[in-house]
Amino acid sequence: MVNVSKRFRNISAINNLNLEVKDGEYLCVLGPTGSGKTTLLKIIAGLVNPDKGEVYIDGKLVNNVPPQERNTAFVPQNYALFPHLSAVQNVAFGPTSKGLSREEANKISMKMLEMTRLAGRPDSQPNELSGGMQQRLALARGLASDANLLLLDEPLGALDARIRVELRYKIRNLVKDRGFTAIHVTHDQEEAMIVGDRIAVLREGQIQQVNVPTKVYNEPQSIFVANFVGGANFLEGFVVDRDHQGAWIQLRNRFIARVREIDFSPGEKVILAIREELTTIVKRGGEEQEINFFPGTMQSASFLGNSTVFKILLKNGDVVNSRIPVSQYKQDFSENEGVYVRLHPENIMTYPYPQGGLFRELEAI
Amino acid sequence: MPSVQLVNITKKYRDITAVENVNLAIEDKEYVCIIGPSGCGKTTLIKCVSGIIQPTDGEICIDNKRVNEVPIQDRGVGYVFQDIALFPHMNVRENVSYGPFVKGWSPAQTRTLVEEMLNMMVLGDRARDHPNVLSGGAQQKTAIARALASGSLLLLLDEPLGSLDVKVRKLLRHEIRRMIKDLNLTAIHVTHDQEEAMAVADRIVVMKTGKIVEVGTPSQLYLHPKELFTANFVGESNFFEGRVAEEGDKKIKINVDGSFLYSSEKAPAEDAKVVAAIRPEFVAMEHQQKTEPLWKGTIETVTFMGSMMRYEVKAENGKVVDVKIPFSSVSQEFEAGSRVNLKFPPESVLLYAYPRSGLEKEISVE
Numbered sequence: 114m115v116n117v118s119k120r121f122r123n124i125s126a127i128n129n130l131n132l133e134v135k136d137g138e139y140l141c142v143l144g145p146t147g148s149g150k151t152t153l154l155k156i157i158a159g160l161v162n163p164d165k166g167e168v169y170i171d172g173k174l175v176n177n178v179p180p181q182e183r184n185t186a187f188v189p190q191n192y193a194l195f196p197h198l199s200a201v202q203n204v205a206f207g208p209t210s211k212g213l214s215r216e217e218a219n220k221i222s223m224k225m226l227e228m229t230r231l232a233g234r235p236d237s238q239p240n241e242l243s244g245g246m247q248q249r250l251a252l253a254r255g256l257a258s259d260a261n262l263l264l265l266d267e268p269l270g271a272l273d274a275r276i277r278v279e280l281r282y283k284i285r286n287l288v289k290d291r292g293f294t295a296i297h298v299t300h301d302q303e304e305a306m307i308v309g310d311r312i313a314v315l316r317e318g319q320i321q322q323v324n325v326p327t328k329v330y331n332e333p334q335s336i337f338v339a340n341f342v343g344g345a346n347f348l349e350g351f352v353v354d355r356d357h358q359g360a361w362i363q364l365r366n367r368f369i370a371r372v373r374e375i376d377f378s379p380g381e382k383v384i385l386a387i388r389e390e391l392t393t394i395v396k397r398g399g400e401e402q403e404i405n406f407f408p409g410t411m412q413s414a415s416f417l418g419n420s421t422v423f424k425i426l427l428k429n430g431d432v433v434n435s436r437i438p439v440s441q442y443k444q445d446f447s448e449n450e451g452v453y454v455r456l457h458p459e460n461i462m463t464y465p466y467p468q469g470g471l472f473r474e475l476e477a478i
Numbered sequence: 479m480p481s482v483q484l485v486n487i488t489k490k491y492r493d494i495t496a497v498e499n500v501n502l503a504i505e506d507k508e509y510v511c512i513i514g515p516s517g518c519g520k521t522t523l524i525k526c527v528s529g530i531i532q533p534t535d536g537e538i539c540i541d542n543k544r545v546n547e548v549p550i551q552d553r554g555v556g557y558v559f560q561d562i563a564l565f566p567h568m569n570v571r572e573n574v575s576y577g578p579f580v581k582g583w584s585p586a587q588t589r590t591l592v593e594e595m596l597n598m599m600v601l602g603d604r605a606r607d608h609p610n611v612l613s614g615g616a617q618q619k620t621a622i623a624r625a626l627a628s629g630s631l632l633l634l635l636d637e638p639l640g641s642l643d644v645k646v647r648k649l650l651r652h653e654i655r656r657m658i659k660d661l662n663l664t665a666i667h668v669t670h671d672q673e674e675a676m677a678v679a680d681r682i683v684v685m686k687t688g689k690i691v692e693v694g695t696p697s698q699l700y701l702h703p704k705e706l707f708t709a710n711f712v713g714e715s716n717f718f719e720g721r722v723a724e725e726g727d728k729k730i731k732i733n734v735d736g737s738f739l740y741s742s743e744k745a746p747a748e749d750a751k752v753v754a755a756i757r758p759e760f761v762a763m764e765h766q767q768k769t770e771p772l773w774k775g776t777i778e779t780v781t782f783m784g785s786m787m788r789y790e791v792k793a794e795n796g797k798v799v800d801v802k803i804p805f806s807s808v809s810q811e812f813e814a815g816s817r818v819n820l821k822f823p824p825e826s827v828l829l830y831a832y833p834r835s836g837l838e839k840e841i842s843v844e
Binding site for chain 2: 145146147243244245246273274275276278279282300301302303306307326327330341342343344388389390391415416417418419420436438439440441
């Protein structure tokens with residue numbers, strides 16, 4: 114996609130967007146509601162025409178190519194299964210309409226049903242299948258087409274959380290086994306990291322960052338990405354001094370933090386970000402002279418199964434959430450207990466203070 | 479004060495039994511979540527409490543008084559639906575004021591209460607906006623504020639966050655719990671999202687095919703699930719079918735197709751067929767070297783999940799084992815093809831009698 118823009122009346126859905134997806138790649142487009150994810154997918158499918166810019170598939174300009182000739186399979190959010198056809202007929206529809214014999218089409222269809230674990234229900238109509246099964250059927254239909262490019266719009270969105278967890282591993286394997294190029298749209302960052310070779314983070318019709326999951330998570334380029342992908346603690350401050358190894362940042366009420374970043378000048382306002390799981394809670398003071406060792410009180414603990422999130426109110430008024438994996442959860446804390454939070458300088462990301470304020474960057478609602 | 483008792487509740491639709499003989503006691507000021515796969519009867523159950531559905535059999539008591547015959551509006555419950563049902567022609571403040579207005583509160587009383595609700599839900603600066611210009615999250619917050627302003631001490635929440643983005647859901651669930659606790663309300667909250675349930679609830683009720691499987695606190699259900707279904711539905715688990723090989727003093731030896739596992743659980747009978755379960759995050763993994771391994775295997779896939787790494791390991795005995803390690807403590811380089819040792823700490827290996835219907839059917843989440 115080259116310089117693609119699309120407006121709906123006075124709302125800009127896609128704003129001068131550039132994106133390259135490689136052959137055989139599984140790309141996830143991740144963003145909040147209204148960020149333009151579905152529009153982007155529909156532009157590639159040919160279901161929406163861009164106002165500006167070019168769309169190329171396999172090196173060929175397709176702006177004027179109708180959807181059915183783009184060699185793409187679009188799996189919409191609501192499945193759009195044929196209600197009067199059985200599962201096997203739904204999947205065989207594509208191959209049949211491409212001129213394959215009924216026998217051949219059914220053979221492909223059965224193979225796809227097997228891959229999506231629906232081989233036991235070939236004769237069921239969509240309304241006789243559970244939501245999870247319908248979702249897999251829609252996917253089987255997409256996979257059965259001989260399209261090279263699979264476009265998946267929130268393919269797991271309508272499912273219960275537990276089934277979603279199971280299917281996301283499966284969907285990636287299916288797509289990879291069949292050698293598809295896939296573009297998968299979702300608002301679920303964990304899903305994006307699991308299924309995508311790369312992730313494109315979308316905000317207000319523009320791509321904020323495209324990279325492999327580890328890079329997007331470990332080196333987010335903006336506050337928005339850090340918050341939307343994984344979440345973090347954000348602390349406001351300004352640079353008081355810097356040297357060759359890093360800088361000293363003054364937080365609220367004269368707390369001083371050390372960071373390894375040196376791209377900022379003294380006086381500059383900055384935001385420090387640190388992942389919840391990279392903070393450490395320490396019971397006793399010990400070396401209070403140590404850097405980034407902040408006193409506070411335990412506010413609450415939220416047990417989430419594979420981890421527990423502790424909320425600590427620092428003495429300077431900032432709040433830090435600390436996530437401890439269940440396998441490392443060795444000590445208990447009581448409410449209002451005095452504790453210390455340690456933030457390792459190498460885990461702190463530093464960003465320039467955003468023009469519209471911090472809240473605007475974190476707003477997901 | 480609203481405690482809730484459900485006694486032998488059954489609801490049938492023609493030949494389908496949606497809820498079967500459910501007994502549940504909820505204490506005053508308790509926050510209870512009901513979870514379970516689609517079609518397990520969780521929504522039917524909460525609708526019985528509200529009065530929207532009449533049970534075929536059984537008794538519903540609120541505050542120790544039978545309410546089966548009490549109409550919806552007189553049960554004193556506030557209700558929040560998944561599909562946000564705000565009055566489209568009213569702004570946020572008017573929507574929230576509706577309950578007190580209908581109840582005939584004085585304007586001054588209403589204003590104070592409504593302002594308090596709007597402030598608590600951080601909706602103050604959206605008070606004059608109409609629903610159609612609000613985001614989904616702000617609409618749902620308005621719906622919750624409206625239910626809270628109704629003055630009901632018992633709040634029923636039916637998938638209140640279901641239509642929202644994951645990110646928004648995670649933010650709002652904390653606000654909901656805080657509000658309910660600050661206002662000393664009793665709450666019953668239905669969700670399909672286990673993590674949401676763990677984050678908000680004092681106790682969780684797990685349902686399957688119309689029946690209660692298990693009731694417990696979040697940590698009980700996650701760390702010591704009594705039922706196989708719970709071990710799979712609340713968080714993920716590895717399951718191994720095997721037989722009790724030997725009962726030691728402190729550990730039971732389990733034979734899994736010729737490989738062995740140890741569990742510190744109580745022993746079913748010797749030679750009993752069992753299912754051993756262990757969470758992926760409790761499996762220890764290291765490169766093959768010196769130590770005497772229990773299980774050897776090869777890493778097949780490596781998945782980065784943000785705070786966690788997930789590995790799928792094909793063991794030499796043919797079993798596939800999921801292993802999760804916090805990203806911050808992955809000290810060794812593991813990649814696809816790495817030969818590794820797997821260790822299963824006995825205190826994390828849970829034992830279950832082999833289910834009569836078979837393992838796969840028992841743990842099915844559909």
